[in-house]
Amino acid sequence: MIILSVKTCSGLDDLNLLSSVCCYWSARVFIATMPGLLLGDVFPNFEAETTNGKIKFHDFLGDSWGILFSHPRDYTPVCTTELGRAAKPSDEFSRRNVKMIALSIDSLEDHHGWTKDILAYNNEESGCAFPFPIIADNQRELAVALGMLDPDEKDKDGMPLTARCVFVIGQDKKLKLSLLYPATTGRNFDEILRVVDSLQLTAKNRVATPADWQPGERVMVPPNIPEEEAAVMFPAGVYTKELPSGRKYLRYTPQP
Numbered sequence: 001m002i003i004l005s006v007k008t009c010s011g012l013d014d015l016n017l018l019s020s021v022c023c024y025w026s027a028r029v030f031i032a033t034m035p036g037l038l039l040g041d042v043f044p045n046f047e048a049e050t051t052n053g054k055i056k057f058h059d060f061l062g063d064s065w066g067i068l069f070s071h072p073r074d075y076t077p078v079c080t081t082e083l084g085r086a087a088k089p090s091d092e093f094s095r096r097n098v099k100m101i102a103l104s105i106d107s108l109e110d111h112h113g114w115t116k117d118i119l120a121y122n123n124e125e126s127g128c129a130f131p132f133p134i135i136a137d138n139q140r141e142l143a144v145a146l147g148m149l150d151p152d153e154k155d156k157d158g159m160p161l162t163a164r165c166v167f168v169i170g171q172d173k174k175l176k177l178s179l180l181y182p183a184t185t186g187r188n189f190d191e192i193l194r195v196v197d198s199l200q201l202t203a204k205n206r207v208a209t210p211a212d213w214q215p216g217e218r219v220m221v222p223p224n225i226p227e228e229e230a231a232v233m234f235p236a237g238v239y240t241k242e243l244p245s246g247r248k249y250l251r252y253t254p255q256p
Ligand code: BEZ
Pocket: 072, 073, 076, 077, 078, 079, 080, 153, 161, 183, 184
């Protein structure tokens, strides 16, 4: 059983939700009454069993950023490549002060067996520790509560699988980014590192990152900063591209 403690965006109410949803139809009803997490929402402080023991999510995060990403099942090919890929740059995530945690609809016993396969897929020595915990969600309670189910992908019993979600949570425990991929499309972990770099940069500086931005490249001055203020705010200079409209909204500055 998963216990969710949800704080509303306004911060006015604490709502304790006790989810005992364990069949498809009750899951659908629950989803219908809970629209899912929105950017800026405080991420639920759920309790769960993981491969590293029982956790309470906010305590697990501490002062770090967090990434929670979900998987349809253990011992499946795409998930194995994804977790292998996520385990490889996990020091890249810790360097950015980001704690990783995965979720898959299977038992702890399955997770422990599967991580050995994943390490072997990565050509790691057997006996190596898997670098981050995996939540056991064999009753799908957390997947349902967080709106992670993919109704189009069913398991052999006709139950919906978990989609491939990525939630990035900031140090204030609020949702900063969510990605939702179907079970049949594996994620790109270089892109996840790239968005973390953008999220962390834009959390500290009043800038925005353009399409396909990579760390170190120039960034954009947001439209709500007046020209005179921008000149003071960005002493390295602001370059404004001339456009047919004559509007001066395409403004670049070196990455702060
Ligand atoms: C996979 O991880 O390979 C997978 C899982 C569910 C549906 C399709 C692919």
